[in-house]
Amino acid sequence: MKAWLLLSVVVGATVVSDLLQSFEMKRQGEVHTASSFLASVFQKKLLILSIFCMAISFFSFMALVQIADLSFAVPASAASVVLETILASVILKERVDRRRWMGVACVACGVYLLAL
Amino acid sequence: MNPDLRWKTRAFAAYVIVSNSLGNLFLALGMRSSAEVSSPLSFVAAIFNPWVMLGIALLISWMLSRMAMFSWADLTYVLPVTAFGYVVSAMLGWAFLAETVTPVRWAGTLLIVAGTVLVGLGDPHAENTSR
DSSP, rough: OHHHHHHHHHHHHHHHHHHHEEEEEEEHHHOOOOHHHHHHHHOOOOHHHHHHHHHHHHHHHHHHHSOOOHHHHHHHHTTTHHHHHHHHHHOBBBBOHHHHHHHHHHHHHHHHHHHO | OOHHHHHHHHHHHHHHHHHHHHHHHHHHHHHHOOOOOHHHHHHHHHHTTTHHHHHHHHHHHHHHHHHHHHHTTTTHHHHHHHHHHHHHHHHHHHSOOOOOOOHHHHHHHHHHHHHHHHHSSSSSSHHHTTO
């Protein structure tokens, strides 16, 4: 039960973090050098918020791998891919073609089997 | 997509997979040799375990490289491609942590690989419909 609770926190915080990162990084444009990228990281509020969400996800994940199998914890956290694809399509207005949807569906089925 | 950007994307995708899977393995190794985390202080104590530190260093480099990828590739491309790292982590858990992986879990792992390949065959940059 504790493992599932921790997994839910990991997935939820990851989804929010990835959406914020993608939104903010797209707004910035393509990254060409590591130095210019690192210099700009702390000027972006949404990126900082995404890092905060990532920290929540990470500490929950640390606790999760302590009590659950790595072969369960890591693949099960891929459940975030499914939620994120739906939200990327709805919120970020990314065009998701049929092949990507099929791929994501396979990932979702795979995660389901891993969770059994 | 131009050839340079395509190679850059592939190189980043490969690094993202390796750093994520090894980072997770070292983190699990370290956390299992640490006392159970129940308070913020116990998290701090666990972070100073050498395996945990190595895992965190790899996972930070994973995060930065993946964040950079987000600047030119779609979220819906980056996520399933990097999901392959989850599969490698499961294999490392089986190989190095002596975890029991049932046939159903292996089937799930293969499905994730299939999904990852399906997505990876496409162009990582699709036009945003809002632009």
